[in-house]
Amino acid sequence: MNPVNSDANVYVLKPPNADAPVRPLARDYAQELNPQQLAAVEVVDGPALVIAGAGSGKTRVLVYRVARLIDSGIDPASILLLTFTRKAAQEMLGRVGLLIGPHSDRVMGGTFHSVANQLLRRYGRAIGLEPGFTILDRGDSEDLVNLLRVQVGLGETGRRFPRKRTIVEIFSKASNTLRPLDDVLLNEYAHFVDYRVELEALQKAYEATKRQRQLVDYDDLLLRLRELLAVDDPARRMISGTWRYILVDEYQDTNRLQAEVVRHLAATHENVMVVGDDSQSIYSFRGATFRNIMEFPDQFPGTRIFKLEENYRSTQSVLALANAIIEGATDKYSKTLFTHQQQGERPILVQTVGENPQSRFVVQKILELREEGVPLENMAVLFRSSFHAFDLEVELVKQGIPFLKRGGFKFIETAHVKDLVAHARIVHNPLDNVSWNRVLQLVDGVGQKRAKDLIAQLVEAEASYEVLRQGGGRSALGLCHLAEALESASQVEDASPPDQLQRLLNYYYPILKEQYDDYPKRIRDLEHLMVMAERYANLEEFLADLTLEPPETSVTEVDAPGRDERLVLSTIHSAKGLEWHCVFVLWLVDGRFPSTYAFQDEDGLEEERRLLYVAVTRAKRLLYLTFPVQVYDKITGTILSKPSRFLDDVDASLVEPLSVVEDGDAWRWQS
DNA sequence: CACCACTCCGTTTTT
DNA sequence: CGGAGTGGTG
Numbered sequence: 001m002n003p004v005n006s007d008a009n010v011y012v013l014k015p016p017n018a019d020a021p022v023r024p025l026a027r028d029y030a031q032e033l034n035p036q037q038l039a040a041v042e043v044v045d046g047p048a049l050v051i052a053g054a055g056s057g058k059t060r061v062l063v064y065r066v067a068r069l070i071d072s073g074i075d076p077a078s079i080l081l082l083t084f085t086r087k088a089a090q091e092m093l094g095r096v097g098l099l100i101g102p103h104s105d106r107v108m109g110g111t112f113h114s115v116a117n118q119l120l121r122r123y124g125r126a127i128g129l130e131p132g133f134t135i136l137d138r139g140d141s142e143d144l145v146n147l148l149r150v151q152v153g154l155g156e157t158g159r160r161f162p163r164k165r166t167i168v169e170i171f172s173k174a175s176n177t178l179r180p181l182d183d184v185l186l187n188e189y190a191h192f193v194d195y196r197v198e199l200e201a202l203q204k205a206y207e208a209t210k211r212q213r214q215l216v217d218y219d220d221l222l223l224r225l226r227e228l229l230a231v232d233d234p235a236r237r238m239i240s241g242t243w244r245y246i247l248v249d250e251y252q253d254t255n256r257l258q259a260e261v262v263r264h265l266a267a268t269h270e271n272v273m274v275v276g277d278d279s280q281s282i283y284s285f286r287g288a289t290f291r292n293i294m295e296f297p298d299q300f301p302g303t304r305i306f307k308l309e310e311n312y313r314s315t316q317s318v319l320a321l322a323n324a325i326i327e328g329a330t331d332k333y334s335k336t337l338f339t340h341q342q343q344g345e346r347p348i349l350v351q352t353v354g355e356n357p358q359s360r361f362v363v364q365k366i367l368e369l370r371e372e373g374v375p376l377e378n379m380a381v382l383f384r385s386s387f388h389a390f391d392l393e394v395e396l397v398k399q400g401i402p403f404l405k406r407g408g409f410k411f412i413e414t415a416h417v418k419d420l421v422a423h424a425r426i427v428h429n430p431l432d433n434v435s436w437n438r439v440l441q442l443v444d445g446v447g448q449k450r451a452k453d454l455i456a457q458l459v460e461a462e463a464s465y466e467v468l469r470q471g472g473g474r475s476a477l478g479l480c481h482l483a484e485a486l487e488s489a490s491q492v493e494d495a496s497p498p499d500q501l502q503r504l505l506n507y508y509y510p511i512l513k514e515q516y517d518d519y520p521k522r523i524r525d526l527e528h529l530m531v532m533a534e535r536y537a538n539l540e541e542f543l544a545d546l547t548l549e550p551p552e553t554s555v556t557e558v559d560a561p562g563r564d565e566r567l568v569l570s571t572i573h574s575a576k577g578l579e580w581h582c583v584f585v586l587w588l589v590d591g592r593f594p595s596t597y598a599f600q601d602e603d604g605l606e607e608e609r610r611l612l613y614v615a616v617t618r619a620k621r622l623l624y625l626t627f628p629v630q631v632y633d634k635i636t637g638t639i640l641s642k643p644s645r646f647l648d649d650v651d652a653s654l655v656e657p658l659s660v661v662e663d664g665d666a667w668r669w670q671s
Numbered sequence: 672c673a674c675c676a677c678t679c680c681g682t683t684t685t686t
Numbered sequence: 687c688g689g690a691g692t693g694g695t696g
Contacts, residue, residue, distance in 0.1 A: 085685070113686050137686085163681095163690080218686045253685095285684060385683045407684075447673045474673090548686070573684045595683065611684085 027071070033057075033064060040306040041065045043273060044072065047266075047300035049293070050275040053337045054322065054617035055313030055579070058275050059088075062247050063095045065273065066107060069245055070100055080243035081109030082262070084253045084283070086549055088577045089114075092249055108243065112258050114548045116221040119228070119239060121540075126232040127224060132540060133214040134429045135547040139413060141168045141217045144434050148205045150448075152198075162192050162199075171203055175219035176255045176287030213431045222257050229264035240268045250577070251276030251296070255287035263299055270300055279326050279335070282573060282611050284603065311337045313579050315344025318623050321654050322616045328649045329609055330602075347616070347623035349588075349647070349655040358628045359392040361660045362584050363399050365624065366567065369582060376402070378581035380568040382615045384593040384608075388586055389569050396567070407571030412550040416512055416522040417529060421546060423504040424497075427489045428539045430458075442511050443482060445475030454479075481507060497533040497542045505530070572615045583619035585612075588627040588644040612646050625655070 052058035386408025422435040485507030536542035598604035
């Protein structure tokens with residue numbers, strides 16, 4: 001008898017979560033939180049503001065408050081967690097999951113942009129947005145501006161007409177600060193004020209095209225959500241009825257636009273708690289202002305305010321340096337961090353004679369620490385700008401130290417990935433002229449002019465791929481192949497993203513091979529993209545995630561043979577909210593950190609100072625600040641030799657100087 | 672009109 | 687070092 005077919009007893013697998021207790025185990029909140037944290041966690045209704053210093057348990061408060069709300073019988077699905085960065089969002093949601101278990105799935109959370117994306121897909125029709133809209137990343141926005149610049153008749157760019165990058169930056173600044181273009185130009189880009197009329201025309205065209213083509217840039221996600229909430233009563237009622245408890249992390253990094261969105265979301269119930277630290281406000285370049293924190297109590301009268309000042313992360317020595325750095329800030333909430341932790345070792349100020357010795361010092365020290373038992377993943381190297389780590393990356397590769405770089409140039413921004421994705425975007429949204437433009441120009445014999453004409457024809461023909469087959473000449477064959485590939489990818493029965501991508505890749509492969517000498521490496525990237533696509537049931541989600549939550553690593557990444565043991569290299573911006581046992585901060589040299597770029601105005605310098613504060617407060621125990629002197633700076637043509645001005649105010653007793661010399665070097669630097 | 676080879680300029684941080 | 691603009695060629 002076949003045992004498989006016999007009348008075996010049946011064991012039923014329950015759907016996940018079905019049986020999880022609605023009320024998790026009772027927690028002793030008073031035991032696990034300090035009095036200030038507890039007070040904040042116990043808020044149920046009404047607006048609240050938590051001013052939280054670095055390492056003071058900010059995320060802990062948010063997470064415990066979510067648990068507490070659920071414990072008190074509130075439906076997890078009525079809780080909404082918002083932050084600006086993906087890193088913070090992941091951290092927050094992950095810890096909620098750990099603390100409250102299965103029900104955390106029903107808590108809605110993510111970045112402002114990803115939440116806006118989801119809401120707009122669902123309710124956007126009310127404001128003329130089809131659910132299939134395409135999200136433009138920064139590069140796409142620049143391409144569109146470029147395209148329009150020609151169309152609007154700004155072909156001959158005057159000598160000093162802003163570059164596309166700058167143009168997009170200006171538009172974005174206007175959106176994020178809710179100001180007219182004029183105002184931004186006058187105050188922050190006065191040197192381009194002569195082009196006011198042209199830029200305004202360009203902006204109009206940019207806005208109009210996006211609406212016509214179902215294109216949405218990062219800022220639009222927020223602008224249009226705000227519009228939806230303001231204009232469409234049913235949607236607003238639905239949305240604010242669903243999420244009755246709103247929590248916002250990193251509030252000092254939100255801008256006026258985001259504050260408006262929060263205000264709208266919370267308009268009916270005012271159950272909104274925001275958490276932030278004015279000393280860690282480092283996103284003013286995109287309109288963030290810690291005034292949002294200051295003005296929150298005005299926006300929501302009756303706001304309860306809590307302050308968290310006990311630091312649980314760092315030793316006293318690290319904290320003393322952090323306090324000294326922020327002491328010099330001109331504008332801040334008064335707030336003094338203290339800790340009950342041990343003194344610990346003083347931060348070490350390392351002087352080297354150049355860039356490469358700096359890199360080699362870091363590498364050598366890392367190896368030493370690992371010998372002493374500090375795992376690689378408990379160490380991080382932080383820097384102001386992504387390229388500051390180039391030399392170090394080379395040294396790490398030489399020594400075979402596995403690392404993961406965060407911030408800077410992303411996988412998704414490489415030309416070949418963008419190319420393939422552009423094909424997929426057309427399949428999903430045939431109106432997307434930005435992608436059409438890119439894709440058409442890849443065809444042999446098609447340039448700017450031909451692409452423009454074809455796009456115009458495509459609109460007339462309601463985006464029928466037939467248009468591509470009608471032309472003659474050199475490009476005829478290429479365009480036919482393109483049409484075939486797009487049709488094939490559009491018509492897959494049971495369309496699955498990997499399958500669709502495969503069809504597009506078959507078409508794109510020869511182009512890739514033709515275009516790049518290093519195509520084998522690029523093919524591997526595209527295969528990686530296919531693997532990512534396997535997790536998605538439809539193109540729409542895949543494409544949206546690719547733009548909103550792209551793989552967090554940069555292109556440079558060395559694979560570790562031994563699982564996850566990896567050193568982290570990160571921009572300071574990308575390191576926010578994280579912590580490591582040992583932290584290296586590179587380039588403490590005037591001109592690099594603070595960057596020459598920030599020298600011009602006081603505000604810029606202040607932000608650099610806060611940035612350093614953020615960097616320093618990432619360290620739990622060990623902190624190395626390195627400064628190479630005698631480095632030639634190509635930008636200014638000068639030799640950088642002055643230690644960062646932020647160290648000027650720091651009392652010498654707070655750090656331990658160390659100078660690095662070559663083995664066998666006859667002379668030494670004085671420290 | 673497309674494309675290649677050349678020169679010159681400017682160089683952050685994130686969704 | 688890459689991107690943008692220029693000028694020549696096919």
